[in-house]
Amino acid sequence: MKTSVKSIKFLDSLHNPSKEDLKTALISLNIELEDVQTELNTSESKPYYRKLLYQNEEVELLVMNWSQLECAPHDHGASQGWIKVLSGSSKNTVYEIKENGLPSELFTKTHDKDQIFYAPVNGIHKMKAEENSDLVTLHLYSPPISGMKVYDLEKCSVCIVSDDCGAWWPDEQRQKLKEMQLNS
Incomplete structure (x- = not known):
């Protein structure tokens, strides 16, 4: 994407x-699939290919092209953000942390093209x-x-995980900044 001035x-x-x-901000950017098409790549071995479009100390803007794999349950560190579906449909499952530290599924919701949804801190x-869906999402975090x-x-x-790892268990030891066993 050629980020405009x-x-x-x-x-x-x-x-x-x-x-x-x-x-x-995410809505005002008015970014559509055609605007990021040249930035998309694929990943068959990971849930998505991600491309950083813009970053400063306050925000980052990413586009993700999804395979048919599911990402792992994850948080976004101390960040919050919004996700816009540029194409396809996203199956988003939300969790809460139980006393043992393990996430427990709360609900699953499908988000279709042009819908946006919030990813809160923690x-x-x-x-x-979604099955047979060509999912591409745009993410703005702060x-x-x-x-x-x-x-x-x-x-x-x-x-x-390190900042260059996505929402999957790291393949490389250097991407594991800290690993902890939780109570079952």
């Missing part, structure tokens, strides 16, 4: 943005493209994601 100035003007500021969720926790519910484990 107008978009850069708009994103640069965000300082400690609120939930509503981020939502307004919120845990997982996403997946601050840029760091310290993301990824959960492995089968192993009752959680891992804080």
Whole structure:
């Protein structure tokens, strides 16, 4: 995506943005699938291919092209953000943390093209493209994601991952910043 000067100035003007500021910003950018088509790549071995479109100290804007794999339950560290479905349909499952530290599923909701949904600070969720859906999503977070926790519910484990790792259990040891066993 060729980030326009107008978009850069708009994103640069965000300082400690609120939930509503981020939502307004994502909508105001008016980015559609055609605008990011050249930035998309695929990943058959991971849930998605992600491309950082813009980042400063306050915000980051990413586009994700989803495979048919489901990402792991995860949070976004100390970040909050909004997700816009550019194409396809997203199956989004939201969790709450139980006393043992393990996430427990609360509900699942499908979000279709042009819908946006919120990812709160400390919120845990997982996403997946609906079956046979070519899912592409646009994400605006503040601050840029760091310290993301990824959960492995089968192993009752959680891992804080490096900033270059997505919402999956890391393949490389260097991406595991801290791994913890949880009570089952």
